[in-house]
Amino acid sequence: MKILRASRMDRCIGCHSCSLACARQVHKKFSWSTAGIRIKSSGGITTGFEARLCLACDPAPCVTACPTGAFSQRKGGGVLVKMKLCIQCGKCAPACPVDAVYLDEKDQPFVCIHCGRCVDFCPHDCLEMRQKQDHVRQGGDVNG
Amino acid sequence: MADTAFRVCIVHLDRNKADIVSFGDKNVHIGGSGLAAALFETYGLPTEPWSHPDQPLIFAIGCLTGYFPLMSKVVCGFKSPHHDQYAESHAGGRLALAMRFAGYDAVVLRGKAKLPVAVHVAAKIIETKDANYLWGANALTTGRVIRRAFPGASGHRSILRIGPAGETLSAYACINVDTFRHFGRLGAGSVMGVKNVKALVISGDGDQDLPGTDSKAYAKLFKKVYEDMTATEMMRKYHDLGTPGNVAPLNALKSLPTRNLTQTDDPEMEGISGETFAKNLLIRNTACAGCPVGCIHVGMLREQFQDEHRFQIRQVAYDYELIFALGAMIGVMNASDCLALMDEVEKQGLDAMSAGVALAWATEAYQKGLLTREQVEEDLAFGNTAAYKEAIWCLGHAKNEFYADLAKGVAHAAAKYGGEDFACVLGQEMAGYATGETFFASQSLSFRHSHLDTGAYGYDQKKHDKDPVKATAYFVEDERERVLLTSLVSCLFARGVFKKPLLAECLRAVGLPELAENMDKAAEDMQRLRWRMRLATGYEPEKTTIPKRFLEVQTWAGKMDPVYLENLRQSYITAIRELGAPLPEEEKQD
Numbered sequence: 001m002k003i004l005r006a007s008r009m010d011r012c013i014g015c016h017s018c019s020l021a022c023a024r025q026v027h028k029k030f031s032w033s034t035a036g037i038r039i040k041s042s043g044g045i046t047t048g049f050e051a052r053l054c055l056a057c058d059p060a061p062c063v064t065a066c067p068t069g070a071f072s073q074r075k076g077g078g079v080l081v082k083m084k085l086c087i088q089c090g091k092c093a094p095a096c097p098v099d100a101v102y103l104d105e106k107d108q109p110f111v112c113i114h115c116g117r118c119v120d121f122c123p124h125d126c127l128e129m130r131q132k133q134d135h136v137r138q139g140g141d142v143n144g
Numbered sequence: 145m146a147d148t149a150f151r152v153c154i155v156h157l158d159r160n161k162a163d164i165v166s167f168g169d170k171n172v173h174i175g176g177s178g179l180a181a182a183l184f185e186t187y188g189l190p191t192e193p194w195s196h197p198d199q200p201l202i203f204a205i206g207c208l209t210g211y212f213p214l215m216s217k218v219v220c221g222f223k224s225p226h227h228d229q230y231a232e233s234h235a236g237g238r239l240a241l242a243m244r245f246a247g248y249d250a251v252v253l254r255g256k257a258k259l260p261v262a263v264h265v266a267a268k269i270i271e272t273k274d275a276n277y278l279w280g281a282n283a284l285t286t287g288r289v290i291r292r293a294f295p296g297a298s299g300h301r302s303i304l305r306i307g308p309a310g311e312t313l314s315a316y317a318c319i320n321v322d323t324f325r326h327f328g329r330l331g332a333g334s335v336m337g338v339k340n341v342k343a344l345v346i347s348g349d350g351d352q353d354l355p356g357t358d359s360k361a362y363a364k365l366f367k368k369v370y371e372d373m374t375a376t377e378m379m380r381k382y383h384d385l386g387t388p389g390n391v392a393p394l395n396a397l398k399s400l401p402t403r404n405l406t407q408t409d410d411p412e413m414e415g416i417s418g419e420t421f422a423k424n425l426l427i428r429n430t431a432c433a434g435c436p437v438g439c440i441h442v443g444m445l446r447e448q449f450q451d452e453h454r455f456q457i458r459q460v461a462y463d464y465e466l467i468f469a470l471g472a473m474i475g476v477m478n479a480s481d482c483l484a485l486m487d488e489v490e491k492q493g494l495d496a497m498s499a500g501v502a503l504a505w506a507t508e509a510y511q512k513g514l515l516t517r518e519q520v521e522e523d524l525a526f527g528n529t530a531a532y533k534e535a536i537w538c539l540g541h542a543k544n545e546f547y548a549d550l551a552k553g554v555a556h557a558a559a560k561y562g563g564e565d566f567a568c569v570l571g572q573e574m575a576g577y578a579t580g581e582t583f584f585a586s587q588s589l590s591f592r593h594s595h596l597d598t599g600a601y602g603y604d605q606k607k608h609d610k611d612p613v614k615a616t617a618y619f620v621e622d623e624r625e626r627v628l629l630t631s632l633v634s635c636l637f638a639r640g641v642f643k644k645p646l647l648a649e650c651l652r653a654v655g656l657p658e659l660a661e662n663m664d665k666a667a668e669d670m671q672r673l674r675w676r677m678r679l680a681t682g683y684e685p686e687k688t689t690i691p692k693r694f695l696e697v698q699t700w701a702g703k704m705d706p707v708y709l710e711n712l713r714q715s716y717i718t719a720i721r722e723l724g725a726p727l728p729e730e731e732k733q734d
Contacts, residue, residue: 013431013438014299016241017213017370020434024366028359030211031351032245032300040299044291045323045430046442046459049299104351123374123436 001076002129003114006037006051011124014039014049018118018127025117027110033102036112037127054078054100054112056132062111065095071109077132078114146655150179150249153265154187155272157339158197158255162270167250171659171666175206176633177232178670179250180221181677184230187252190680194223194331195313195338197256203243203344206633208647210244211355211654212366213373214638216434218243218321219630223681225331225338226315226553226572230677232592233332236432236635237322238348242302245348257340264294267350275342282491283307283320290343297347304344307493310337312542314551316498316573320490324430324440324461328495329594330572355654362653369650372641374436382439382637383429387464388418390576391472397605397700399579402472403526404504405568405693408578412477416467420479427459432635439637445483460487465595468576469500473568474507475526488533492540498553499539501573503532505554509563519546565692578697579604581705582615585712588688589720590623591674596636598622604701610708612715620719627674628667675724683724685717 022035032038037053056077063071063079070085071092088107093099102110116129149166150173156162173182180202187200202221209215218239224231243251246267253263262275273293278286286305294301302322309317310333317333318326327333336344356362373379381389391413394400398408414420425443432440445458460483470476470485489496507524509515517523521538522531535547542548550557558567568574570584571593577583579601586600587593595601598619608615626636634642642650644663651660659666690713695704 013429013436013440014238014433015431015436015438016433017436020210024354024359025363028354029351030354032241032348034351038299042298044287121370121436123438 001074001114002116003056003077003132004037004053004112004116004119005128005130006053006126007128007130008124008126009049009051012039012049012051012126013124014041014045015123017121017123018051021121022112022118026113026115034104034110035102036110037118038102051126052099054114055098056114061095061097062092062101065091067091074114079111081109081111081113083108148656150175151247152183152250152252153248153270154252154254155263155265155270156255157253157257157261157263157272157341160272170207170656171662172669174628174631174659174663174666174670175209175249176204176217176219176631177627177674178631178666179204179206180219180232181230181670181673183250183252184221184677185673187254188223188230188677188681190230190677190682194225194228194335197339198254199223199335201253201332201335201339202250203239203252204250204633205240205243206249206631207656207659208632208634208650208654210241210434212650213370214435214437214635214642215632216240216432217630217633217635219633220319220327220332222332222335224315225313225317225334227330227683229681229683230674231330232674233327233329234596234630234633235319235321235325235327236435237302237325238300238433239302239304239321239325239346240633241433242300242346242348245300245350245352246346247350247352251344251346253336253339253341253344256338260340260342262290262293262343262345263341264345264347266297266347269347278342279311280308283493284323284491286343287320287323290345294345294347297349300349301345301347304336304346305342305493306333306336307491307540309493309540309551310334312540312548312551313337314494314540314542315553315556316495316502316551317493318495320493324442325432326495328497329592331495333493356652357655358653365649365653369641369646370436373638378640379437379637383437385418385422386439386441388421388441388462388467390464391417391467392419394577394579397579399577399605399699400472401468401568401574401576401578403475404473404508404566405574405578405697406508408697408699410472410477413472415477416471416479416482418464421462421467425479425483435635437637443479443483445480445487447484458487460490462486465576466496466500469497470532472576473500473504474532476529476532477527478529481529484529485532485536488536492536494536494540497575498573499536501568502539502550502554502557503535505558505563505567506535506550508566509558509561512563514562515546519544567691568693569691570694571688577601577604578699580699580701581610581709581712582608584690584694584704585615585709585716586619588690589685589713589716590619591678597626604699610705612708612712615712616715616719619716620723624667624671627671628663631667631670672723675720676726679721679724685720688713
């Protein structure tokens with residue numbers, strides 16, 4: 001299973017095409033926010049841009065926080081989201097250490113599902129789909 | 145039937161309240177240029193001065209904004225302090241999409257705040273905050289402080305602000321948008337200043353549904369447009385060297401205004417060419433939100449401030465027009481020096497083109513003894529970067545009587561101090577194209593007095609018979625095409641991609657089939673509405689002039705032909721009068 005990485009954000013020009021593409025294609029929304037990837041400037045445009053997106057944790061804290069199993073662990077990192085199970089409690093978002101889960105005004109969560117549909121819309125190849133390396137797949141004792 | 149009215153937020157600065165208004169019709173006004181003119185028709189005070197507190201300051205997007213790539217600009221409509229007539233200025237940055245996601249097609253500022261304020265408009269917020277403490281701060285510092293004062297929505301927020309020039313009510317104070325973009329020309333910054341608005345923050349924090357009824361078809365069309373904008377060669381010139389790529393070709397055509405237009409080429413041109421900027425100073429490109437082209441070129445200004453290898457670095461955006469105005473026009477033929485002047489102009493919140501042309505005129509006037517050292521304070525001489533840097537500060541702050549006069553425009557200053565023959569004014573301070581009669585006629589008369597009103601500079605560069613009727617028809621038709629794009633509101637760099645059949649597809653995809661069928665009629669109506677507003681606010685095209693310096697210009701095509709130029713102007717004046725004729729009474733009542 002491949003994961004999405006924003007590997008070359010130093011190249012980002014701040015066009016937001018990726019997050020607009022995710023909202024449009026994956027979530028059927030027209031939005032900057034209801035998307036699995038969101039672009040922020042880190043203190044004004046001169047400081048460049050950063051991407052807020054799921055870093056494919058394994059185990060994922062948002063899965064632990066979800067009381068219904070709407071968020072479940074995705075093989076190879078990241079999460080699977082079943083919206084039918086979501087009770088919109090909003091516990092997933094604060095559990096994420098990198099602010100990758102966005103809650104809309106009804107507390108519906110939006111998070112990257114590592115589908116890679118945004119990649120084609122980055123004009124500078126900031127984004128890529130790649131295999132998560134084995135040695136970072138799991139931390140702590142597993143790595144010995 | 146779908147609601148095709150615009151959603152407009154009208155902020156009353158004197159009451160700290162706002163009205164949310166359903167205004168106009170997308171099928172009629174389109175948005176942007178058309179919507180701004182329609183809002184001015186309703187809320188503007190044509191016979192009151194620009195500084196009247198109730199004059200509106202209008203920011204308008206269009207019916208395709210954000211829905212397709214490069215539909216990324218905003219039109220600002222206002223009564224200009226430069227000529228006290230209705231005017232437009234355009235800017236990109238994040239503003240257009242921020243307005244879209246905040247849920248407004250237009251934001252209008254009315255009234256005057258008691259003390260300087262920052263205004264914040266978001267999907268669920270309309271508020272003003274005290275910004276008195278920022279009065280006097282330059283545009284860059286203001287941006288930094290405002291980011292802290294209005295936390296949240298980082299990356300999805302647009303910050304408009306003015307510098308000292310907007311506070312001292314310069315005729316060419318700009319509004320800085322998101323550090324690198326500007327409502328540059330004709331003094332919108334002073335309209336903000338006179339309203340005591342130091343900054344306007346728009347947070348695009350709302351979520352919306354996809355436009356139209358067929359999300360798959362919409363996504364497919366979006367992809368097609370995106371690929372056209374990125375995969376083809378068509379946009380290369382904008383993201384490669386960018387508009388600075390014009391410097392060398394214009395120089396070769398003897399069309400680069402240099403040293404207050406005493407020359408149209410210069411042997412030292414290479415020092416400020418697009419190639420030189422790209423090779424030595426370019427550090428990155430950035431983009432307006434919603435535009436994958438990334439035409440904004442950012443250069444690195446590295447300045448030594450102490451002997452012991454102490455440097456400060458700054459990021460400065462550059463473009464052809466800035467290189468012309470703050471380089472060639474004042475004889476500064478070194479790219480790094482140009483950046484230093486652009487940086488200072490940025491801080492002061494001045495329009496770069498007007499500021500450069502103003503300094504060029506002041507230099508020649510000083511050299512000819514029309515101005516004293518006491519008045520200009522600095523040793524103004526072509527190429528003297530240090531003196532120009534100080535002079536720009538003086539201009540932004542209207543430091544003494546002379547700089548206060550110069551800040552009112554070159555024509556104003558020349559009328560008082562002399563030197564009208566070499567004041568490079570075509571309605572406003574000239575743009576960087578000494579291409580010939582067609583451009584001079586067009587800029588002197590056209591709506592924004594801008595090189596972007598028509599492609600006249602390109603017309604000059606092609607072989608053409610000197611036929612005023614043909615050229616006038618070109619002006620009118622080309623302007624109409626541009627009005628369509630500036631109403632939608634597209635970046636004009638995309639005009640090669642956004643041809644009418646594609647625009648019609650886009651309009652259908654967002655649920656505006658009626659406009660798709662009638663876009664020519666709507667564009668013509670908006671073209672006429674703009675001119676009506678312009679004439680209603682006192683524009684008399686007959687009174688515009690071509691200063692003598694323009695007649696002395698020599699280009700690759702030879703000397704200027706004054707007779708052709710005048711015939712062309714008269715023909716265009718007739719066309720403008722026809723375009724802007726008042727509506728018959730019965731149509732007004734409809």
